[in-house]
Amino acid sequence: MKTQPSGDFAVEPQENITFSVTRKDSPCKVSFDCQGWQSCTPVTSPDVHSKTKTCTATALSGSQSTCSITVDFRNDSAGTYDPGDQYAVTIAGSKGGSYSDTFTPPPTLSAQTYVFSVE
Numbered sequence: 001m002k003t004q005p006s007g008d009f010a011v012e013p014q015e016n017i018t019f020s021v022t023r024k025d026s027p028c029k030v031s032f033d034c035q036g037w038q039s040c041t042p043v044t045s046p047d048v049h050s051k052t053k054t055c056t057a058t059a060l061s062g063s064q065s066t067c068s069i070t071v072d073f074r075n076d077s078a079g080t081y082d083p084g085d086q087y088a089v090t091i092a093g094s095k096g097g098s099y100s101d102t103f104t105p106p107p108t109l110s111a112q113t114y115v116f117s118v119e
Contacts, residue, residue, distance in 0.1 A: 001093025001116075008115040009091070009099070013059040014038065016094035017116065019067055022050045024086045029072035036065030063118045070111040071103045081108050 001017060002010045011017060021030045026048040034040050040055040057065060069089060073081040087103040091114060103110045 001091070001095065001097035001099075003097070003099055004117075008117065010119050011057045011093060011116050012095050013057060013061065013118055015057045016054055017057065017067075018052060018054045018090075018092045018094075019069065020050065020052045020090045020092070021069060021071070022088045022090075023071070024049075024084070024088075025075065025082055028087075029074070030087065031070045033068040033070070034066070036063065037067075057116060057118050059118075061118055065116045065118075066113055067116075068111055068113040070109065073105040073108045073110075079108065081105055 004010055019032060021028060028049050028051050030051050032043060032053045034055050037055040038058045041053060043051050043053045045051050071087045073085050075081055083105055085105060089101040090098060092098040
């Protein structure tokens with residue numbers, strides 16, 4: 001996986017891309033919306049602070065896929081949150097390369113879409 005000047009990513013055919021999200025506070029309230037991949041694993045939770053998902057790029061050169069990651073800073077039904085809370089995102093390719101990103105409040109709901117193109 002390589003980061004492009006545009007901020008998007010280039011991946012090799014059938015490369016596995018792992019999305020790991022860790023929240024400073026718990027629980028880790030994150031969702032993944034991954035489109036255009038050959039396949040994706042179910043979300044796993046190694047602990048109350050983290051969630052992980054792995055997707056495999058297609059074999060077709062030039063194909064594009066995305067993964068939108070949405071985080072929720074709300075700690076209760078009243079919508080309260082810790083302004084010092086943070087989510088750390090790590091995106092890692094099975095053939096090398098990684099990228100880190102962070103989300104901090106506000107807003108209490110935040111999202112980012114990451115775009116991948118097969119070389």
